[in-house]
Amino acid sequence: MGNPLVLASGIWGTSGLLLVRAAKSGAGAVTSKSCSLQPREGHKNPTIVLLDGYVLNAVGLSNPGAKTEVEELAEAKKGCLKEGVPVIASIFARSVEEFAQAAQIVMEAKPDAIELNMSCPNVGSEGRMFACVSEDAAKVVVAVKNVCSVPVFAKLTPNVTDIVEVAKAVEEAGADGIVAINTMPGMLIDAKARRPILSNREGGLSGAALKPIALRAVYSVSREVEIPIIGTGGVMSGLDAVEMLMAGASAVGVGSAISYRKNALGEIRDELFAFMKENGYSKISGLKLQE
Amino acid sequence: MLPKECKISKVEDENQATKTIFVECKDKPQPGQFYMVWVPGVGQKPFSVAGVSPLRFSVCAVGEFSRKFASMKKGEKIWLFGPYGNFFEPQGKKIVAIGGGYGTGPMRYAARIAKKKGDEPIVVIGARSKDKLMKGETGVRTVFTTDDGSEGMKGNVVDALKKILQEEKIDEVYACGPEKMMGAVGKLCIEKKIKCQLLLERYMKCGFGMCGQCSIGEILVCFDGPVFDAKIVEHPEFGKFHRDCAGRKVLL
Numbered sequence: 081m082g083n084p085l086v087l088a089s090g091i092w093g094t095s096g097l098l099l100v101r102a103a104k105s106g107a108g109a110v111t112s113k114s115c116s117l118q119p120r121e122g123h124k125n126p127t128i129v130l131l132d133g134y135v136l137n138a139v140g141l142s143n144p145g146a147k148t149e150v151e152e153l154a155e156a157k158k159g160c161l162k163e164g165v166p167v168i169a170s171i172f173a174r175s176v177e178e179f180a181q182a183a184q185i186v187m188e189a190k191p192d193a194i195e196l197n198m199s200c201p202n203v204g205s206e207g208r209m210f211a212c213v214s215e216d217a218a219k220v221v222v223a224v225k226n227v228c229s230v231p232v233f234a235k236l237t238p239n240v241t242d243i244v245e246v247a248k249a250v251e252e253a254g255a256d257g258i259v260a261i262n263t264m265p266g267m268l269i270d271a272k273a274r275r276p277i278l279s280n281r282e283g284g285l286s287g288a289a290l291k292p293i294a295l296r297a298v299y300s301v302s303r304e305v306e307i308p309i310i311g312t313g314g315v316m317s318g319l320d321a322v323e324m325l326m327a328g329a330s331a332v333g334v335g336s337a338i339s340y341r342k343n344a345l346g347e348i349r350d351e352l353f354a355f356m357k358e359n360g361y362s363k364i365s366g367l368k369l370q371e
Numbered sequence: 372m373l374p375k376e377c378k379i380s381k382v383e384d385e386n387q388a389t390k391t392i393f394v395e396c397k398d399k400p401q402p403g404q405f406y407m408v409w410v411p412g413v414g415q416k417p418f419s420v421a422g423v424s425p426l427r428f429s430v431c432a433v434g435e436f437s438r439k440f441a442s443m444k445k446g447e448k449i450w451l452f453g454p455y456g457n458f459f460e461p462q463g464k465k466i467v468a469i470g471g472g473y474g475t476g477p478m479r480y481a482a483r484i485a486k487k488k489g490d491e492p493i494v495v496i497g498a499r500s501k502d503k504l505m506k507g508e509t510g511v512r513t514v515f516t517t518d519d520g521s522e523g524m525k526g527n528v529v530d531a532l533k534k535i536l537q538e539e540k541i542d543e544v545y546a547c548g549p550e551k552m553m554g555a556v557g558k559l560c561i562e563k564k565i566k567c568q569l570l571l572e573r574y575m576k577c578g579f580g581m582c583g584q585c586s587i588g589e590i591l592v593c594f595d596g597p598v599f600d601a602k603i604v605e606h607p608e609f610g611k612f613h614r615d616c617a618g619r620k621v622l623l
Contacts, residue, residue, distance in 0.1 A: 273448075
């Protein structure tokens with residue numbers, strides 16, 4: 081990777097060419113939108129609310145299904161290869177078996193890695209959140225590792241009693257990396273309408289407000305596992321990225337920032353490198369907390 | 372920003388299926404900008420601004436949401452997220468603003484603003500037949516076209532544009548309507564070397580560049596537009612398909 085920024089899953093991933101755009105505009109790696117075996121239309125609008133300081137979404141994992149997603153991924157892969165930017169294919173499923181099947185399908189597009197989205201808060205009763213129970217998370221990792229040859233990353237939720245326990249379980253199961261964190265469950269109500277704003281009533285919180293939660297999760301996990309972490313959650317600036325790396329991340333996910341800053345990826349990358357230069361850091365790995 | 376609660380102050384019939392809905396809202400967005408209109412319990416969709424003071428939207432009852440929106444009455448409320456997007460930036464004095472179907476709303480607004488500034492707009496409004504035409508803009512030169520000749524010039528808006536371009540010197544063309552119509556207008560303007568801006572419409576989940584649902588290849592209609600230079604018509608995906616709520620490509 082030319083820089084440690086990773087376009088987070090769910091942003092722009094609808095189109096392969098948009099992933100290429102993210103690669104051209106400053107991402108060191110890109111993640112596609114999570115796809116499932118069958119197409120999903122997601123929830124009705126409103127599905128995404130952008131406010132000062134945070135975003136709440138309940139898109140509901142809409143995607144065209146793994147078979148169609150392969151075409152988008154192949155297009156992304158073709159364009160990103162020219163930029164030297166790896167493509168991470170994100171998958172979601174309702175069962176361990178379906179995770180393995182979806183992984184096999186997206187592998188046709190030759191992604192550089194697979195992200196297991198086992199922590200989306202927006203699917204309600206359709207599927208349990210595998211990342212809530214260590215054993216379940218581990219089973220998904222084992223099943224997917226059995227069918228694919230590329231690195232597998234487990235995306236975890238902070239909304240558990242102990243994220244470290246889940247992280248250790250996926251590491252032991254053979255995960256090659258961890259993406260921490262997914263959004264936090266939240267809700268918005270419009271008082272005058274006397275209704276939740278999101279049609280799904282609840283959604284996942286992202287954006288600046290998520291950063292302290294993400295920093296803490298990444299910090300705690302990094303002290304207990306050896307595998308690399310893509311620290312994701314609330315990174316809006318280069319300084320936020322520095323903090324995430326200091327917390328223990330090896331790479332930094334960028335998502336909601338895209339809607340707050342027209343050229344978020346390029347600017348965050350430049351700010352990160354400017355911070356390093358000004359403060360005498362020659363390597364990303366040098367960004368560490370004082371002992 | 373939290374959505375703004377707005378009361379409907381007036382509903383005007385444009386034709387059988389299309390209404391223009393006026394709301395009490397102090398915003399003064401530019402022609403081309405749009406809102407995500409939320410009708411609680413029904414849904415939320417993007418709508419281009421069809422005028423200000425009072426703010427208004429032209430709605431054609433085509434789907435579940437627009438049927439409900441178009442049937443709303445004075446005194447009922449809608450909620451607005453926005454305004455979002457870029458807007459028309461006039462690059463000449465003599466402007467032809469072409470509206471197809473409910474795309475006419477924002478075109479009349481653009482023409483009204485141009486007229487106020489002292490420019491010389493011409494509004495071209497087209498439909499299949501007389502009963503499907505939108506209304507003209509008072510005080511602005513207006514040309515109507517219908518495919519069957521039941522009102523105005525027989526033919527489509529592109530025929531009308533060709534005629535105008537033959538007869539007078541035009542600085543710039545704006546268009547909003549079905550993508551195929553905008554494609555034809557854009558191509559003609561590129562060929563004739565006339566500046567042209569197109570106001571695009573796509574299915575959206577967010578309206579501010581996150582979901583990617585409104586993509587035309589690497590371009591996002593909400594984030595990079597919705598107003599684009601005519602050269603967008605040369606994009607291999609333009610006029611071919613859009614993406615549905617699952618992100619599937621659907622032929623236009």
